[in-house]
Amino acid sequence: MMTTNPDKGIVAFVSDCMRWAFTGGTVFKIYLAVVLILMVMGGVAYSRQFQEGLIVTGMTNIVSWGLYISNFTFFVGVAAAAVMLILPAYMLKDKDLQEVVIIGEGVAVGALVMCLMFITVDMGSPLKVWHMIPGIGLFNWPSSILTWDVLVLNGYLALNGLVPLYILYCNYNNRKPVGWKYMPFVFLSIFWAVSIHMTTAFLYQGLPARPFWNNPLLGPRFLASAFAAGPAVIMMVLIAIKEQTTYPVDINIFRKLNRIIVVSAVINLIMLFSEVFKEFYNFTHHSLSAQYLFFGLDGHDSLVPWIWTAISLNIFGTLLFAFGPSIKYRPRYLMLAAASLFTGIWIEKGFGLIIPGFVPSPMGEVVDYTPSSTEIMITLGVLATGALVVTLLIKPALIILRKHKEDAVETTASC
Amino acid sequence: MSSENKKDEEMKTNKVLAGKTTRRNFMKNLSIAAAAGSAGLVTGGCAGSATSEEAGLKWEEYFKNNYRLMTQKEKDETVARLVRLAKLRDNRDIQMSNQGPHENVLFGYAFNISRCKGYMDCVEACVQENNLDRKSKTQYIRIFEMDPGQLDPTTGDGKFHHEVPVDGKFYMGVQCFHCENAPCIKACPTKATWREPDGIVVVDYDWCIGCRYCLAACPYWGRRFNWGDPQVPEAEVNVDQHYLGNRMRMKGVMEKCTFCVQRTRKGKLPACANACPTGSRVFGNLLDPNSEIRFVLANKKVFRFKEELGTDPKFWYFMD
Ligand code: SF4
Ligand code: SF4
Numbered sequence: 078m079m080t081t082n083p084d085k086g087i088v089a090f091v092s093d094c095m096r097w098a099f100t101g102g103t104v105f106k107i108y109l110a111v112v113l114i115l116m117v118m119g120g121v122a123y124s125r126q127f128q129e130g131l132i133v134t135g136m137t138n139i140v141s142w143g144l145y146i147s148n149f150t151f152f153v154g155v156a157a158a159a160v161m162l163i164l165p166a167y168m169l170k171d172k173d174l175q176e177v178v179i180i181g182e183g184v185a186v187g188a189l190v191m192c193l194m195f196i197t198v199d200m201g202s203p204l205k206v207w208h209m210i211p212g213i214g215l216f217n218w219p220s221s222i223l224t225w226d227v228l229v230l231n232g233y234l235a236l237n238g239l240v241p242l243y244i245l246y247c248n249y250n251n252r253k254p255v256g257w258k259y260m261p262f263v264f265l266s267i268f269w270a271v272s273i274h275m276t277t278a279f280l281y282q283g284l285p286a287r288p289f290w291n292n293p294l295l296g297p298r299f300l301a302s303a304f305a306a307g308p309a310v311i312m313m314v315l316i317a318i319k320e321q322t323t324y325p326v327d328i329n330i331f332r333k334l335n336r337i338i339v340v341s342a343v344i345n346l347i348m349l350f351s352e353v354f355k356e357f358y359n360f361t362h363h364s365l366s367a368q369y370l371f372f373g374l375d376g377h378d379s380l381v382p383w384i385w386t387a388i389s390l391n392i393f394g395t396l397l398f399a400f401g402p403s404i405k406y407r408p409r410y411l412m413l414a415a416a417s418l419f420t421g422i423w424i425e426k427g428f429g430l431i432i433p434g435f436v437p438s439p440m441g442e443v444v445d446y447t448p449s450s451t452e453i454m455i456t457l458g459v460l461a462t463g464a465l466v467v468t469l470l471i472k473p474a475l476i477i478l479r480k481h482k483e484d485a486v487e488t489t490a491s492c
Numbered sequence: 493m494s495s496e497n498k499k500d501e502e503m504k505t506n507k508v509l510a511g512k513t514t515r516r517n518f519m520k521n522l523s524i525a526a527a528a529g530s531a532g533l534v535t536g537g538c539a540g541s542a543t544s545e546e547a548g549l550k551w552e553e554y555f556k557n558n559y560r561l562m563t564q565k566e567k568d569e570t571v572a573r574l575v576r577l578a579k580l581r582d583n584r585d586i587q588m589s590n591q592g593p594h595e596n597v598l599f600g601y602a603f604n605i606s607r608c609k610g611y612m613d614c615v616e617a618c619v620q621e622n623n624l625d626r627k628s629k630t631q632y633i634r635i636f637e638m639d640p641g642q643l644d645p646t647t648g649d650g651k652f653h654h655e656v657p658v659d660g661k662f663y664m665g666v667q668c669f670h671c672e673n674a675p676c677i678k679a680c681p682t683k684a685t686w687r688e689p690d691g692i693v694v695v696d697y698d699w700c701i702g703c704r705y706c707l708a709a710c711p712y713w714g715r716r717f718n719w720g721d722p723q724v725p726e727a728e729v730n731v732d733q734h735y736l737g738n739r740m741r742m743k744g745v746m747e748k749c750t751f752c753v754q755r756t757r758k759g760k761l762p763a764c765a766n767a768c769p770t771g772s773r774v775f776g777n778l779l780d781p782n783s784e785i786r787f788v789l790a791n792k793k794v795f796r797f798k799e800e801l802g803t804d805p806k807f808w809y810f811m812d
Contacts, residue, residue: 130744132743142704201717201744205702284679285675286708439646
C-alpha cells in the first residue's frame with residue numbers, strides 16, 4: 078500500500094515514473110534493446126555526418142531537402158493529430174476518449190521530438206543554431222516562415238507536455254485537476270495544433286519558386302491527411318496497449334477513432350483527386366513535377382513505384398476502415414488498416430511531397446534522389462528516439478491513471 | 493590607441509560584473525564560462541596542430557555577431573582574425589577587405605544573347621576569382637545552349653560539352669540575378685543573407701546555419717550549398733578577398749554570386765564581364781545616367797527571366 082501522504086512531492090513523482098517507465102517483461106526488454114541499438118547506430122552515423130558534412134547524404138544542390146525534411150513534414154502532421162482526441166475529450170467531455178487522450182498527447186510529444194531532431198540533423202552548421210535563438214541570435218520573424226515554424230513547434234511541445242504533466246501529477250497525488258488551471262491551455266492547444274500544420278504547409282506553399290508546392294490546397298490537404306494518419310498511429314499504439322498490457326481500452330474508442338479516420342481519409346482522397354485533375358487535365362509547365370512524381374520524366378522515375386504504392390495503401394486502408402465491421406473489435410484487421418493508411422500517407426506526405434518540389438529544378442533539370450545509407454541510419458535513429466519517448470511517457474502515465482481510477486473513491490481534494 | 497583599448501576592455505568587464513549584460517557581453521560571458529571544455533568541439537577536428545592562438549581566434553570567431561550588426565571596429569577585428577587564421581592554419585597570406593557600398597551606386601547587369609557564343613570563359617574566370625570548390629565543380633554561372641524559337645533557359649541544355657558555337661543555336665547565361673524583391677532573403681530564418689545598399693545580395697557565411705530554405709525559395713537556382721569542405725588547390729587560391737565575397741567558405745553554409753563584391757566595390761568589372769571575349773556582358777551602375785548599362789536599358793529591347801514572379805531582378809537579357 079502507498080502511504081496516504083497528501084502530497085508525495087516532485088521527487089517521488091519523477092522517480093516513480095522512471096521506475097514504471099523502464100520495468101517490463103521480456104517483450105518490453107527486447108523492444109527497448111532494439112530501440113536503443115537503433116539510436117546508437119543513428120548516433121554513430123550522425124557523428125560521421127557532423128564530421129564530413131551533408132555530403133554523406135544523397136542530397137544535392139538540386140534536391141536539397143530529402144529524407145529528413147520529408148519525415149519532419151509527416152511527423153508534424155502526426156503531432157497535430159492529437160487534437161482529434163483532445164477536442165472531443167476535453168471540450169465535448171467524451172468519456173471514452175478521455176481515457177486515451179493522454180496517449181494522443183504522448184504520441185504528439187514523441188512526434189514533436191522527432192520533428193525537432195529532423196530539423197537539427199538537416200542543418201549544415203548545427204553548432205551555429207544559437208544564431209536563431211531570439212534575443213541572442215537574429216530571429217527573422219515575422220518574415221521567414223521557418224521562424225514561425227520554430228515558434229509554433231516549440232510552443233506545441235510545451236502545451237502537449239505541460240497539460241498532461243499537470244493532470245498526471247494531480248492524479249498521482251490523488252487529487253482532482255482544477256479546470257481553470259489547465260483548460261485555457263487545452264483551448265490554446267486546439268488552435269495551436271491547426272497552426273503547426275498550417276505553418277508547416279506554408280513553409281512550402283509560400284514559395285512561388287516551386288510550383289508543385291505553391292498551391293493553396295497544400296495546407297488543407299496537410300490537415301486532412303494528418304487527421305487520418307495521426308489517429309491511425311494512435312490506434313496502433315492503443316492496439317499494442319490493449320494486447321500487450323492489462324490496461325483496459327474500451328472498444329468504443331476504436332469505433333470513434335475509426336470514424337475520425339474515415340472522414341479525414343475520404344476528404345484527403347477527394348483533395349488528392351482534385352490536385353491530380355488540375356495537373357493533368359490541361360498539362361502545363363507547372364505540371365512537370367507531378368508528371369515526375371506519378372509517371373516519371375525524361376527517364377527519371379525513381380518516385381513512381383513509391384507514389385503508386387502509397388496511393389494503393391491509402392485507398393486500401395481507407396476502404397478497410399470504411400467498410401470494416403465496426404461492432405466487433407478485431408485487432409488484426411484494425412492493425413492492418415491503420416498500418417496501411419499510415420504507411421501510405423507517410424510516403425505520400427514525405428517523399429511524395431518534398432522531392433517533386435525540387436524536380437525539375439528551377440532551371441529545368443531532372444535528377445533522381447536516393448538517400449544514402451548514412452542518411453537512412455540517422456533517420457532510423459531519430460524514429461527510434463521518438464518511439465522511445467512515446468513509450469517512456471505513456472507507460473508511467475497509464476499506471477498513474479489506472480491507480481487513480483482504482484483509488485478514485487477516495488479522491489476529494491482538488492489539485 | 494592601446495590605452496584606449498584597455499579602457500574599452502575595462503568598461504566591458506565592469507559592465508559584466510555589474511550584471512548589465514548586453515547582447516555581446518552575454519555571449520562573451522557564456523564563452524568564458526564554457527571555454528575550457530568545449531573549445532575542441534568548435535575548433536573542429538584539427539586539434540592536433542591547433543596552437544592555442546588559433547583556438548582562441550576560432551573561439552572569438554564563433555561568438556561574433558552577424559556582420560550587419562557589427563560596428564566598423566568589430567568588422568575590422570573579425571577581418572584581422574580571419575587573415576591571421578589563414579596564416580596559422582594554411583600558412584597563406586591573404587588580404588581581406590570589408591569595404592562597404594558606395595553612395596549612389598546600384599549595380600545592374602545585362603546579357604547580350606545575340607553575342608554570346610558559349611565559350612564559358614566567364615565560368616572559368618568566376619571559378620578562379622571566387623575560390624569556388626573544385627571538388628564538387630561548383631559554378632555560379634551556367635550557360636544554356638538554346639534552340640531558336642525559345643527564350644526560356646529551362647528549355648535549354650545546361651550541360652553541353654562540345655565545340656562552340658554550334659550553328660543554329662544561341663547561348664544564355666544565368667547566375668544569381670540579385671533580385672530587388674528577393675525570395676531568398678525573406679526565407680532566411682537568421683537574416684544571414686541580405687541585399688546591400690548597392691544591390692548586391694550577399695551571405696554572411698559565418699552566420700548561415702545551413703538550413704537551405706533560401707535555396708528552396710530561389711526561383712532562379714542562384715544559390716550553392718557547401719555539402720562538404722570546399723577545396724581549392726593552394727596555388728590557385730585568390731588571396732585578394734572580401735568578407736562578403738570570395739573569402740574561403742566552409743562546409744555547411746550557403747554561397748552565391750556576389751557580383752564579385754571584392755572587385756566591383758573597387759571600381760573593377762566582375763570577373764565574368766572582364767573575361768568575356770565577345771562583349772556579351774554589360775555591368776555597371778544603374779544610377780549613373782552615362783553608364784553602358786543605362787544605355788542598354790534605354791536603347792535595346794530587354795527582358796528578364798520569370799518576370800511574372802515579381803522578384804525584380806537586376807539582370808536583363810537583350811539582343812543586338
Ligand atoms: S536570384 Fe535567387 S539567390 Fe539571387 S537574389 Fe534572386 S532569389 Fe536570391
Ligand atoms: S541556408 Fe543560410 S542563408 Fe540560406 S536560409 Fe538558411 S541560414 Fe539563411
